[in-house]
Amino acid sequence: MNVEAAAPPPPGAAAGTARLHPLTFVVGAARELIALLAAGAAGLAVGGLSTAFYFTLIGLGFGLLLHLVTWATFTYTLYDDRIELRRSLVGRSVKTIPRQRIRGVDISAALPHRLLRLAIVHIDAGADGGEGELNAVSRQEAERLRALLLGRAGAAPEPRRELARMPRRWFVFAPLSGAYLLTPFALAGSLLGTLYNLSDDFGLITPERLAGLGHDLVGLPTVVVIAAAVLTLLAMPAMSVLAFAAMNWHFTVYARDGSIVAERGLVTRRSVSLERRRIRGVELTDNPFERFAGVVRLDALVTGLGDAVQRGRLFPAAPRPIAEGLASRVLGPPPGPLLPHPRAARGRRVVRAVAPPLGVGALALLAGQPWVVYGCLAAAVLAVPLGIDRYRQLGHATDGVRLTLRSGSLRRRQVVVDHDAVIGWRLRQSPFQRRLGLATLDAAVGAGEGGYPALDMAEGDAIAFAAQVTPHWVEPLSLLGDDPPSPRSS
Incomplete structure (x- = not known):
């Protein structure tokens, strides 16, 4: 029997080929099941299972099968100088991301991932290197990949050193920012849009019903309109605080293994790693309301960083002395005093x-x-x-x-x-x-x-x-x- 010699590994190979975690299929199946239950409830609400519902059921079943096939046909291989992501669902594609191009490695986990101890690894390699995503791997594998991709695999691990932490009392700074203050309108618009699409699909919206609703709204008493406006104004700061807390819950910045890591999030937990050697500056931003309260936002200026507005955030809102202290620990003390410009x-x-x-x-x-x-x-x-x-x-x-x-x-x-x-x-x-x-x-x-x-x-x-x-x-x-x-x- 002839035995062919195994092909030599590619130059610089550091690890074997790996797949995503098997429970990745469970996360996808859970999302499909929730959609199926929502479609079933909507179908029963309008008086039975219509033809559209059966088509939805077939589509959801096909989606479950697609999740399984995608998991089976996706692999990744880590080398000393690159990482390769391979897909072979219909056609075969190989995406190569050079390790010297990698600007950051983010680890995030939505609620289903957190329950199953899984994580999503997002690789940012700037405009030239592109991006890659592993959805999903175990938390241990995510941390291992981050250490290897950021070039710290052979170095002695550094202890985690906390640089700053956001206390919960800072959540009251949320209404000072216009973006968070408009949260109620964004949520209401998203909810109304979803309800409109569902109602339209199941025949709950007709021109006669829309005309009747408009007539009822126009005929509301002035007192009711004023009360609704007052309630909306009162809801804006409260909703902005809730949205701010959900996005920035337990916001922590720490240094580890040559990187500055920022972790935040309540439902979806996100961990953003920025290589310290690529941080070239910081930016402190505020508006008149934040300036009056002595609050400032702090961002890192990182070479070749994609989505810098979100990924470079070091503090979403903090008292200026504390933000400047964090900036000094990350970059160094800012020069001063500032020289004014001519009259x-x-x-x-x-x-x-x-x-x-x-x-x-x-x-x-x-x-x-x-x-x-x-x-x-x-x-x-x-x-x-x-x-x-x-x-x-x-x-x-x-x-x-x-x-x-x-x-x-x-x-x-x-x-x-x-x-x-x-x-x-x-x-x-x-x-x-x-x-x-x-x-x-x-x-x-x-x-x-x-x-x-x-x-x-x-x-x-x-x-x-x-x-x-x-x-x-x-x-x-x-x-x-x-x-x-x-x-x-x-």
């Missing part, structure tokens, strides 16, 4: 604030809409303090290691970036800025949004600031004339 920038900030309502008012005047004109004039008056506050928030500083830039009023943000993260500068001047001796300096950063502006700096200050951060880049400019002037604060 000429104040006029530009005010003009740019009042120009939009005045422009709309001019068009309304030409169109013969006096009430719109009055509203625009009122908005322009209110925009004056907004422009002044925008000027007050402008600032910049550097300490030789990190730089910081701040701007904005309705959404004020301050970025702190390592000098090494700056990959270029761009100096911009409009004709109005040139007349006032101002310029906008854009710092190109290989992380976050890619670039951050220092608005309306004095022209000489902009060049001097760039020279302090990257002197070898700006030195050729000094050869064209005198040495760059030192930064000034007026």
Whole structure:
């Protein structure tokens, strides 16, 4: 009998081929069963099992079979330099993610996964490397994959060191953010949309019923309408706190194995790992309400991170001193104090604030809409303090290691970036800025949004600031004339 030699393993192989956890099929079956029960209840509510219900039953059965086949035909293999995800359901596909491209490994677990001690592993490799997902593996396998994919397999494990934890009393900060304050409307819209689709499918919605409902709503007493509006206004902050608590329950940030890990979530628990060597800066963001309460949001600026708004979050809301303390532990102390920008920038900030309502008012005047004109004039008056506050928030500083830039009023943000993260500068001047001796300096950063502006700096200050951060880049400019002037604060 001829025995063929086994094919040598691919170069750099670190582990054998593995499948997802067998209980993955159970999670999919549970979701299909819930949908089946909902469809059955809806069918009985309208008076029996209609033909549409039988089609639904067949579709759900096919879905269960598809979950089983998908589990049987999906494998993953981890090598020293890459991970390969293979699918062979109809056609065969192989997705390769180089390990040096991996920016982060997230571990999440919805309620069914948590009950079965399973987890979903999401691999983010930036724009070039793509993404991969393993749904689902055991919790032990998820942690092992995270350690291996982030390049810590051969190193001695580091003890978990907690950096910050969100106490439950901070949940009251949720109404200060507009996103969470609109939660009741988002939930109501989703619920009404689902009910409408189900009712329409089972014939519960007719033009006559819609007309009758509209007539009933129009005929409601004024007292009832006012009471409903008051209840809605009262429900908004309460619902925002509940939504905030569900998303950020037991929010914990800790350092482990060369990464910064943020864990959060009540029903769905999510753990986001950010390689420390890829964190190039932090961003502190607030609005006027949060600023009045001394609250700020903290995000990490990570090289090549996908979905940075959610995955780079280090604190969704925290008192400013605590957020700055966490930023110092993650990146280093921010430079300060901030240098204000020239007084000429104040006029530009005010003009740019009042120009939009005045422009709309001019068009309304030409169109013969006096009430719109009055509203625009009122908005322009209110925009004056907004422009002044925008000027007050402008600032910049550097300490030789990190730089910081701040701007904005309705959404004020301050970025702190390592000098090494700056990959270029761009100096911009409009004709109005040139007349006032101002310029906008854009710092190109290989992380976050890619670039951050220092608005309306004095022209000489902009060049001097760039020279302090990257002197070898700006030195050729000094050869064209005198040495760059030192930064000034007026």
